Structure formats: structure tokens, C-alpha cells
Amino acid sequence: MTSGNSERPTASDHEPAGWHASEKRRDEARVEWPTLLVTAAIYVGWLLLTAEAHRLPPALVVLAGGWLIAWHGSLQHEVIHGHPTRWQGVNTLIGAVPLSLWLPFVVYRRSHLGHHATPAITDPFDDPESRYLAFDRSQLGRMRHMAERVQATLLGRLLFGPAIMVGRFLAGELAGLIRDPIGRARDWLPHLAGCAMLVWWLDRCGIGFASYALMFVYPGLSLTLLRSFAEHRAAPVPGHRVATVERAGPFALLFLYNNLHVAHHQRPGLAWYQLPDYYRQHRERLAYDNGGLVYSGYGDVVRRYLLRGHDRLVHPDHAHSDRP
Structure with missing residues (x-):
């Protein structure tokens, strides 16, 4: 897992105008x-x-x-x-x-x-x-x-x-x-x-x-x-809290590509069928932005967590005292 860098260009710095135009076209489209x-x-x-x-x-x-x-x-x-x-x-x-x-x-x-x-x-x-x-x-x-x-x-x-x-x-x-x-x-x-x-x-x-x-x-x-x-995990860097499951097989259609969760969070206005192309074009940056929180598929999730917890139960920011 890689670490964040405040000097790293943000999503908006890397996104071609075409993606914003795509979302605008979606808003203007009838169906x-x-x-x-x-x-x-x-x-x-x-x-x-x-x-x-x-x-x-x-x-x-x-x-x-x-x-x-x-x-x-x-x-x-x-x-x-x-x-x-x-x-x-x-x-x-x-x-x-x-x-x-x-x-x-x-x-x-x-x-x-x-x-x-x-x-x-x-x-x-x-x-x-x-x-x-x-x-x-x-x-x-x-x-x-x-x-x-x-x-x-x-x-x-x-x-x-x-x-x-x-x-x-x-x-x-x-x-x-x-x-x-x-x-x-x-x-x-x-x-x-x-x-x-x-x-x-x-x-x-x-x-x-x-x-x-x-x-x-x-x-x-x-x-x-x-x-x-496993699509979210507590982390100090906000961008590292959203995961990606890459090769979802038939589950990709079932979940309407919400397995590409970091892409969805960065571009929530994109229609489900636009997410795979967006993810392919920006895969390296998205993996960097989410700290490498990437699973190869749901089989990977099963192997890691079938009998083991995904993370601690208590949020690390609220682990020792009640919130004021």
C-alpha cells in the first residue's frame, strides 16, 4: 500500500475535460x-x-x-x-x-x-x-x-x-x-x-x-x-478510505460496477456503464489516490476475510473515550 502525498496532483488536475463533458451530456440526455x-x-x-x-x-x-x-x-x-x-x-x-x-x-x-x-x-x-x-x-x-x-x-x-x-x-x-x-x-x-x-x-x-x-x-x-x-476502511488520509475490487466477473453487472468504488466516489455523477472506461483510463492515479487499497476480485476478498475481520470494530478516532 502506498502513502499519500500532498504534492501529488489531484483528480481534477488529471481529468480530461471529456469526462466533465460526458457528465454534462448525461445531465442533458433524456434517458x-x-x-x-x-x-x-x-x-x-x-x-x-x-x-x-x-x-x-x-x-x-x-x-x-x-x-x-x-x-x-x-x-x-x-x-x-x-x-x-x-x-x-x-x-x-x-x-x-x-x-x-x-x-x-x-x-x-x-x-x-x-x-x-x-x-x-x-x-x-x-x-x-x-x-x-x-x-x-x-x-x-x-x-x-x-x-x-x-x-x-x-x-x-x-x-x-x-x-x-x-x-x-x-x-x-x-x-x-x-x-x-x-x-x-x-x-x-x-x-x-x-x-x-x-x-x-x-x-x-x-x-x-x-x-x-x-x-x-x-x-x-x-x-x-x-x-x-471491504469497500471502506478507516484511515488517516481521507482518500485511503475507499477501496476498489477490480475483476468482479458477473458481480460487476450485479453491482453495476460499484465494485470500482473509488472511481464512483471521485465521479459519482457517472453512469454505471461509464465507470469501467473511466477506471481504465485513470487506474494508476486512482490506485495512488486510495493508497493502494485494491483487491484483485471478490475471490481475493473471500480469501482474506472469510474467517478474519476486515478491520477493527471500533473506529480509531473514537477508540478510547466518548465523543464530547
């Missing part, structure tokens, strides 16, 4: 057809799979259902960043369909944009998507530490992470409902209306709520957690 094709594949695939699930082997339903839920999460991520049209209302309609049931799209959007906005990525007080803990002697703090320890390894994250993540999120939303009932109602009522329609369709297809949660949602969240497991 991004590759993303609309992915949208159609996800929603048509989900309808066909749920309609025919009773005819298919359960293992195939789990594989295809998990893939579609994870793929839909990747699509929602694209929508949050202003794709695939220049009309936010249309984009929201595309992304807000609650296939995973548990996460309102507006909550995800607010959290993820906060993640990109903070200069303190990975800090548990400033980054809403941080997985790190802060020093906490309380009973609640010990419970949080225990939950994170269970899913510290990649195997633990894949097996137990979805249940812990959903449970913690819903507990937080319930606490928020007490503090701000109007705000939570604004977030949840449209989402619950969409969930009601999905549950009605699933009932028509003979799929119970528990079966859908176990065969679609849980494996889908596990795939998503594979992507996010």
Missing part, C-alpha cells in the same frame, strides 16, 4: 438506455420469477431471487445519483418500488447522499453508512459491539448480517417514530402502500411473507453485503 434495460430486466424478471416460483426448484428460486433483490438495490443506488433520466420524479418512480420491503427508498436516498457529502467517511458520528463503532461503556454499547463481532468476518456478515442490519434499522426507525412521528409517517406511508401491493401480488402467486423474506430478501441482502464488506 440512459442501458440503465432502462437493466430496469426492465429486474422488474420483468421479478414478476416472472414470482409468478413461476411454485414450478421451480427452491434452490433456483433462492439464487435468482437473491440476485434480483441485490440487482434492484444497485439500481436504486443509480437512481439516487440522478439516473437514468433528467426528471427526478421519473427516477423516483423507477427506484421506489419496494422489492426488499424493509427499506423506504427516501430513507436510503437521504442516508446515501449523506455518506457522499461527509468528508469524514467511515466516522460513525458523521458517516450514516459507517460500520464502525465508537467507544461506549453503556449496556447498549456492549450490545452493539456484540452484534458487530458476530458479523466481523465475511462469513458472519453473509450469514447474520442481513438479520442484524434489518433489525437494527427497524429499531432505529421505531425510536425515530416517537421523536418525529410526522417525519417518519412521510417516509413510511408511501413505502407501506407499495409494500401492500407487492404482498398482494405475492399472495396471488402463492408466496407467503416468510418464504419471500427467506428466498428473496435475505440472500439478496447477503449479496449486497458481500459488495460493501
